[in-house]
């Protein structure tokens with residue numbers, strides 16, 4: 205069958221593909237250690253699951269309003285008040301089927317064919333295809349491990365053209381784990397404002413920030429300039445709820461209304477039961493966060509300790525999320541001349557799943573997730589070191 209061009213061009217998500225292959229090999233009985241996961245290995249907290257069960261028992265199983273339950277929209281607005289002292293109304297929030305869907309809707313709603321979207325690279329695998337699906341052009345701004353994979357104002361200025369419409373910022377970052385400081389965020393925000401570039405801040409990992417400065421957000425800038433900033437977040441990483449598929453967007457009420465029209469003509473509302481679970485998540489405290497954050501930080505330190513001892517590997521300290529992104533290219537050789545072939549060999553011959561940096565736009569690196577038990581992390585890194593004779 206002839207597939208429409210826009211989908212025929214679309215590549216499958218590299219992270220999901222590696223995971224699927226690792227699971228397939230495990231199912232066939234191979235001993236696979238996976239460091240390719242993009243989700244917390246903690247269970248969804250019990251009170252959240254209980255709220256979902258109650259919703260089912262109460263028959264809360266029908267359509268909800270398209271932009272989400274009013275009380276959940278208010279609770280998501282409350283998240284920004286609680287953590288960032290930002291005042292937003294329920295009408296500034298739309299609830300969608302995960303942060304990924306929030307971003308998809310946002311790009312479809314804001315971007316026109318020919319618009320340029322600035323993307324600090326390496327970046328999350330889904331930004332470029334989602335931007336392209338909206339007919340716009342991703343403009344990659346390369347960053348270096350020496351600069352902790354962060355862009356400078358000079359980089360931004362060099363990439364600016366009359367067509368530049370948007371900048372996507374992701375801090376803490378998937379895949380690098382790098383975090384912009386408050387001062388750096390403010391400088392980028394001021395640059396966006398001065399140049400009429402809308403800044404989309406993907407803050408899905410905001411609670412998982414380990415530097416003494418702690419989590420930072422662009423939502424205070426949104427409050428002052430609601431037409432210049434959009435914030436995307438969700439419950440997936442903060443509450444270990446990846447499968448529940450609830451994301452939310454904080455934006456100007458007019459943009460939220462436009463996104464709701466698109467959501468209404470495509471997916472209607474997010475799952476009613478998941479919305480009740482998300483409501484419990486956002487209104488019944490964050491006590492689980494300390495435990496999860498501490499565990500990730502310890503594993504980050506463990507992974508960094510081991511990887512920093514590998515010769516000829518460059519690895520800036522990640523300050524957030526649960527990824528580490530070492531530059532391994534000095535160990536590429538023979539048939540293993542790039543990140544994709546090295547990752548394939550690591551999976552098939554060493555039994556370790558990691559994601560090639562090429563999937564994120566940097567072929568020198570591998571993305572290693574430390575959202576696994578420390579013993580698995582240690583064992584998997586030992587396998588990589590043995591395989592590469594480090």
Ligand SMILES: Cc1ncc(COP(=O)(O)O)c(C=O)c1O
Pocket residue numbers: 242301302303304305328374377378406408438439440446449450451
């Ligand atoms: C940078 C980034 N943004 C957004 C998402 C989407 O999260 P979800 O759709 O699970 O809410 C992810 C998930 O891995 C991510 O890594």
